Amino acid sequence: MADKKPESGSDSSSEDSVVGNVNKFAVVPPGYVGKPRKGHLIFDACFECGNLGRADYVTEYEYDLFIRPDTCNVRFRVWFNFTVENVKQDQRVIFNVVNFSKTKSLYRDGMTPVVKSTSRPRWQRIPSKNVYYYKCPEHRKNYVMSFAFCFDRDDDTYQFSYSFPYSYTRLQTYLGAIEKRRLDYFQRELICFSVQQRRLDLLTITKPENLASGVSQRVVFITARVHPGESPASYVCQGLIDFLLSQHPIAKVLREHVVFKIVPMLNPDGVYLGNYRCSLMGFDLNRHWHDPSPWAHPTLHGTKNLLMQMDADTHENVDFFVDIHAHSTLMNGFMYGNVYDDATRYDKQAVFPKLMCGNADDFSMMNTSFNRDAMKAGTGRRFLGGILDKNTMCYTLEVSFFCYTLHQGSSIYPYDEDSYMKLGRNLARTFLDYYKLTSLITAKPTLVGTVQTKSSHNSKGHRGSSEGRAQSEMRHYPKPGVVYDPNSFGSQSLNDMTVNFRLQNRDFKR
DSSP states (O other): OOSSSOOOSSSOSSSSTHHHHHHHHOOOOOTOOSOOOOTTEEEEOOTTTTTOEEEEEEETTTEEEEEOBBBBBBBOOOOEEEEEEOTTTTTTEEEOOOOOOOOGGGGTTTTOOOOSSOOOOOOOOOGGGGEEEEGGGGGGGGEEEEEEEEEEOOOOOOEEEOOOOOOOOHHHHHHHHHTTTOOOTTEEEEEOOOOTSSSEEEEEEOOOOGGTTTTTTTEEEEEEEETOOOTTHHHHHHHEEEHSSOOOHHHHHHHHHHHHEEEEEEEEHHHHHTSSSSOOTTTGGGGGGTTTTTSSSHHHEEEEEEEHHHHTTTTTTEEEEEEEESSSSSSSEEEEEEESSSHHHHHHHTTTHHHHHOHHHHHHHHOOOOEOOOGTTTHHHHHHHHHHHTOEEEEEEEEEEEEEEEEOOOOEEOOOOOHHHHHHHHHHHHHHHHHGGGGOOOOOOOOBBBOOOOOOTTSOOOOOOOOHHHHBBBBOOOTTTOSTTTTHHHTHHHTTTOOOOOOOTTOOOO
């Protein structure tokens, strides 16, 4: 079974490559015969989370790239993740991703792909001035995303991705490391296996006494990665888990009073295969909560059954269901909630997002909304909001693939792995406020990299919540528009690079 394979911390396993991905494919000039020379780029996407269906030679400076559709579903072509090797030092190229299935995209607002290399393994965003999103007449007026890049080291392999990847293998390695710590307030259980026999994990974080027979439990149930290409959701979820497992005074109080149930990867097959939205069999799982099949949607079926059992148990009170996603067209973190005819219930569910706004500077109440859109009837938030106990609050937590502003400010700050995880920590802290447990914090937290500050205030002048009252994290916000490390990837040659390759008849729009 897949979960018994050797695990590593890499996001790039070469096992079980997906049919349709390029596999060490050398792109050479038309008519060229023989072994590829240095500078004839070799593309590869046959690794975990990889996606690239085709690479076409346009000129020696330009390549058209085609995203492989989700398995068994040709409608979705968004996620890409591939490597390039056999480059020449100072080789300059333009890559055109030509077959996106969505036209509305944060690329229109300045989002850029991410890149890393073998000698510089930390993901970075490509400078926004070298990325263009436009209608292209050469590709039936489809929207194309083009980015210019300069390979500065000929012995490196470069990897490009739509967003920061977070693989099934990485999750399994992470959870295995937690298990080795033998924490008495952490349990890892197997709900079921996916179609391809990957684990669906259930994590329980609370003090052991809360799980004793007959003890009344206040349960917060959290899920993530039902849409596999929304990798930021996994970083938010890990930030939440890391915080709840820590020795932070807020985390200790939360463990004493709340039972956290977390399913960190609802669609492990889709994640492994490099799909954007679907499972192995081409299903958008977040449209099948109403009637999941045990053979076609086993992870959804197992999770729903678990929730139904908990809802029926008089000792388990499921107070929250929160499903974590990433959003491809909006900025900031925000929430979707439900519309109820009961005015009291409707007003009650508005409380948590408002508290979240007080804790997280990147959380937007402006983007937060409550709806009963018929197209979303099969989602976890909508379906469970209608079938679980009336006291259960059901939300979708969204985070932008691109950036955030600070309480409606004009400057934008691109997200990275750390700021995604910070949103997860702030999600955890907000439960302290909701359950009115702030008075139980007996000692101020002392964390490396933090400073004592006065209570923070949100944009309406209200006093900040648990983060401000306990201790605010030192905020190191980047300068607006600075999204690239000046000491990496030969950025000086990129910054000096004029994007003037011959792209006839193309109307660039940044």
